[in-house]
Amino acid sequence: PAFGLFLFTIARDPLRIIILIAGAFFWLVSLLLSSLIWFIAVKASDPQDERLQKGLLIFGVMFSVLLQEAFRFLYYKLLRKAIEGLVALSEDGCSPISIQQMAYVAGVGFGLMSGAFSMINLLADALGPGTVGIHGDSQLYFLTSAFMTMVLIFLHTFWGILFFHGCEHRRWWEIAAVVVMHLTVSGSSFCNPLYVGSLVPSYLLMAAAAAWAYLLSGGSAQNLRRFLLCKC
Amino acid sequence: MITFMNNSDSEEEPCNERTSLMSAESPPVPSYQDGLQASEAGEAQAHRKRRAGSSRGPNNLAGGEMSGSRVPVRESALENEEEELTLKYGAKHVIMLFVPVTLCMIVVVATIKSVRFYTEKNGQLIYTPFSEDTPSVGQRLLNSVLNTIIMISVIIVMTVFLVLLYKYRCYKFIHGWLILSSLMLLFLFTYIYLGEVLKTYNVAMDYPTLFIVIWNFGAVGMICIHWKGPLQLQQAYLIMISALMALVFIKYLPEWSAWVILGAISIYDLMAVLCPKGPLRMLVETAQERNEPIFPALIYSSAMMWTVGMAKPDTARGPSQQTWDAAEDGREHLRSPSHAESQMSERRSPVPTRPVTSLEELEEEERGVKLGLGDFIFYSVLVGKAAATASGDWNTTLACFVAILIGLCLTLLLLAVFKKALPALPISITFGLIFYFSTDNLVRPFMDTLASHQLYI
Numbered sequence: 001p002a003f004g005l006f007l008f009t010i011a012r013d014p015l016r017i018i019i020l021i022a023g024a025f026f027w028l029v030s031l032l033l034s035s036l037i038w039f040i041a042v043k044a045s046d047p048q049d050e051r052l053q054k055g056l057l058i059f060g061v062m063f064s065v066l067l068q069e070a071f072r073f074l075y076y077k078l079l080r081k082a083i084e085g086l087v088a089l090s091e092d093g094c095s096p097i098s099i100q101q102m103a104y105v106a107g108v109g110f111g112l113m114s115g116a117f118s119m120i121n122l123l124a125d126a127l128g129p130g131t132v133g134i135h136g137d138s139q140l141y142f143l144t145s146a147f148m149t150m151v152l153i154f155l156h157t158f159w160g161i162l163f164f165h166g167c168e169h170r171r172w173w174e175i176a177a178v179v180v181m182h183l184t185v186s187g188s189s190f191c192n193p194l195y196v197g198s199l200v201p202s203y204l205l206m207a208a209a210a211a212w213a214y215l216l217s218g219g220s221a222q223n224l225r226r227f228l229l230c231k232c
Numbered sequence: 233m234i235t236f237m238n239n240s241d242s243e244e245e246p247c248n249e250r251t252s253l254m255s256a257e258s259p260p261v262p263s264y265q266d267g268l269q270a271s272e273a274g275e276a277q278a279h280r281k282r283r284a285g286s287s288r289g290p291n292n293l294a295g296g297e298m299s300g301s302r303v304p305v306r307e308s309a310l311e312n313e314e315e316e317l318t319l320k321y322g323a324k325h326v327i328m329l330f331v332p333v334t335l336c337m338i339v340v341v342a343t344i345k346s347v348r349f350y351t352e353k354n355g356q357l358i359y360t361p362f363s364e365d366t367p368s369v370g371q372r373l374l375n376s377v378l379n380t381i382i383m384i385s386v387i388i389v390m391t392v393f394l395v396l397l398y399k400y401r402c403y404k405f406i407h408g409w410l411i412l413s414s415l416m417l418l419f420l421f422t423y424i425y426l427g428e429v430l431k432t433y434n435v436a437m438d439y440p441t442l443f444i445v446i447w448n449f450g451a452v453g454m455i456c457i458h459w460k461g462p463l464q465l466q467q468a469y470l471i472m473i474s475a476l477m478a479l480v481f482i483k484y485l486p487e488w489s490a491w492v493i494l495g496a497i498s499i500y501d502l503m504a505v506l507c508p509k510g511p512l513r514m515l516v517e518t519a520q521e522r523n524e525p526i527f528p529a530l531i532y533s534s535a536m537m538w539t540v541g542m543a544k545p546d547t548a549r550g551p552s553q554q555t556w557d558a559a560e561d562g563r564e565h566l567r568s569p570s571h572a573e574s575q576m577s578e579r580r581s582p583v584p585t586r587p588v589t590s591l592e593e594l595e596e597e598e599r600g601v602k603l604g605l606g607d608f609i610f611y612s613v614l615v616g617k618a619a620a621t622a623s624g625d626w627n628t629t630l631a632c633f634v635a636i637l638i639g640l641c642l643t644l645l646l647l648a649v650f651k652k653a654l655p656a657l658p659i660s661i662t663f664g665l666i667f668y669f670s671t672d673n674l675v676r677p678f679m680d681t682l683a684s685h686q687l688y689i
Contacts, residue, residue: 001685017327023639028631032670035678042677057681113634115678117627 005198016105022162023075023109023160030071031117034064065186068110068232069179072160076167100161107160111153119149144199148189151202165216181205268475325601326644330637332471332532336608337636340482340616341474341629351620363486376488380496383489387497391504391511399518410530413455414473418450421476456477470532472586478612482620490617491665497610498661505655533602534642601644607656611636614664618672627679631671635663 038060045052079102159178166174188201295366344350362375363381397406423446430437452472456466485493504510619625639660647654 017330021330021634021637021641024634028634028667031675031678032667035675036670038678039674060678061682113630116630118683 016074016101019079019102019105020112022078023106024113026071026075027068027110027113029068031064031114034060034067035172037063061186062183065182066179068114069163071184072106072110072163073167073175076164079106079164100164102159103161103164105160106164107157108153110160111156114156115149118152119145147199151199151206152185152188155181155202155206155209158206158213161213161216162209181209326641329601329603329640329644332467333603333608333611333637333640334633336471336475336478336612337633338614339471340478340612341619343425343475343479344431344482344616344619345430347432349431350479352483354426362489372488376486376492379486379489382492384496384500387500388511395511395515398515411454415450415454416454417473417476419446421473421480422446422449425476425479432605467532470605471608474532475612477605477609478616481609481613482616485613487617487621488676490613494610494614494661495665498655498658501655501657502572505513506655512655513653530605531602532605532608601647605655607660610657611660611664614661614668618664618668627676628668628671631667632664635667636660639663 038056041056041060042053045056083102157183162174163178165170166178185202185205362378366372366375394406423442426442426446452461452465453469455461456469457473481490501512504512505516507513614636615629615632619629639662640656643654643656643659645661
């Protein structure tokens with residue numbers, strides 16, 4: 001679905017593609033830094049201690065989440081500057097792309113990159129022979145991974161919109177809400193392989209974020225009804 | 233692998249030419265362009281407003297009425313406008329370059345992942361004589377550095393040779409050399425490639441069919457690249473030969489040497505293009521002085537190259553028009569975003585009353601950004617090496633891919649700002665190398681651990 005989003009909404013406009021790739025790049029850099037921190041921590045600690053490793057891992061995850069949000073903020077700043085530049089360049093005083101579109105594209109960029117990194121090795125291995133969960137792990141590994149990745153991509157998209165909106169209107173609580181949501185989702189993935197604990201809250205959060213983002217983007221229940229009714 | 237080594241002599245030549253011309257594009261001479269812009273600005277404004285909704289690319293030279301009286305008044309304002317226009321077209325041109333680079337990388341990565349042949353170590357080129365099978369790290373490092381020095385010096389010698397030939401107008405020799413090397417690429421390497429692919433997928437093919445296929449492929453390729461042909465076909469061929477070259481490099485360069493060579497080449501590129509006495513810069517300037525295109529076999533252009541033989545617009549237009557035409561014929565705007573869009577074709581229909589200007593528009597439109605083939609090759613080498621040797625497989629490849637694209641973006645941005653020929657390699661390769669090494673060593677264990685616990689960040 002995320003790829004479908006990409007095709008239908010982003011691939012037309014070259015500027016959006018650039019913003020997408022730049023968003024992916026920012027996510028990548030944040031991942032790099034967070035894994036650097038984790039790596040240093042791991043090297044500095046005792047590799048035999050299981051609990052310590054697990055603790056370090058959790059710490060790494062949380063840190064990574066915070067770094068991702070920090071980079072989202074940096075990206076927002078960069079896009080603000082870029083929009084001012086574009087407005088100055090354009091002939092009739094309004095920029096060819098609005099900050100909301102940029103928010104959407106940036107969110108998709110982040111989401112695609114994080115999804116790709118989460119899934120792609122899995123997919124490559126899935127092409128080969130083997131049985132899922134042969135060592136007593138859950139048999140639904142691939143399926144749940146796929147769903148989790150999808151929900152994460154969508155969440156990134158919505159978080160992008162919410163985040164940028166919060167930055168635009170200086171509503172710090174929105175930004176804090178995004179960060180808290182991200183932390184919650186990542187934290188819920190700690191419940192794996194008890195999938196109920198992770199997938200269900202994530203989907204609920206995604207629905208909430210979707211509704212919120214939709215409302216922020218100017219939609220309303222009326223619009224939705226009109227759209228659905230007009231189609232059929 | 234003696235045969236391969238012998239062939240690699242002439243094979244290196246195209247490679248060297250390509251590397252030598254990786255960013256050799258002359259900027260448009262801004263002077264008369266400014267003049268042109270100045271006169272067209274009035275119409276340009278009107279046209280631009282009409283096209284505000286479309287893909288950011290008004291063709292400002294629609295107007296065609298070059299009233300010379302307007303020129304002096306609008307000079308200063310229009311120079312700013314021209315810069316703005318240059319920057320505005322940036323996005324479209326970036327995409328026009330993203331697509332072929334992406335395609336080339338996809339082809340290379342797909343081949344590397346599926347065909348075993350290109351990851352087997354079957355010998356080395358004579359340009360990298362030192363083997364890397366030595367037991368100690370220091371020795372290996374030393375060998376790879378020595379390999380790099382040899383390779384870079386070979387490239388420098390070839391480049392200087394080419395520039396000298398160009399300077400002394402030995403065009404026949406250059407053309408013969410280019411034709412020979414592209415012939416070899418198109419036929420020999422394609423044959424090997426096809427053979428390996430067929431082997432991998434266990435598809436049988438008899439020799440006559442193979443002969444016909446390769447003959448057709450090669451012949452059409454030669455015509456397309458060196459003479460006229462549909463733009464997309466030419467682009468496709470250039471992408472394919474870049475991919476083939478990159479595959480050869482990936483196969484025959486030992487590991488550490490490859491990385492050191494990539495780093496050294498980007499430094500060399502930086503110096504060769506920006507230093508006043510650099511060979512590439514001299515090539516570019518000589519081409520510019522003579523108003524000639526640089527060899528079509530070595531540059532990827534994202535829009536149609538205008539060949540001689542197009543009807544010139546009405547000559548009763550005035551001096552500025554003439555200078556523009558003369559330059560138009562020869563000018564392949566190497567690496568500069570032009571003030572035209574290829575989508576302007578639909579604009580021609582609503583302008584039936586001015587057939588002359590429409591032709592002019594057509595000439596203006598078909599210009600895009602140009603990138604040297606050596607750039608394609610080295611980007612693909614980086615990504616291909618990442619795909620071949622990284623243990624983190626796709627993550628590393630993806631990271632390098634994004635890094636290279638961002639580098640390309642930044643380079644094009646700098647191009648729009650500086651408006652002269654710029655080396656395309658340094659920024660992208662630097663990003664790519666940083667990301668490769670960091671992803672391979674830092675991110676991979678992190679992601680692996682996360683994935684094994686099925687945690688999500």
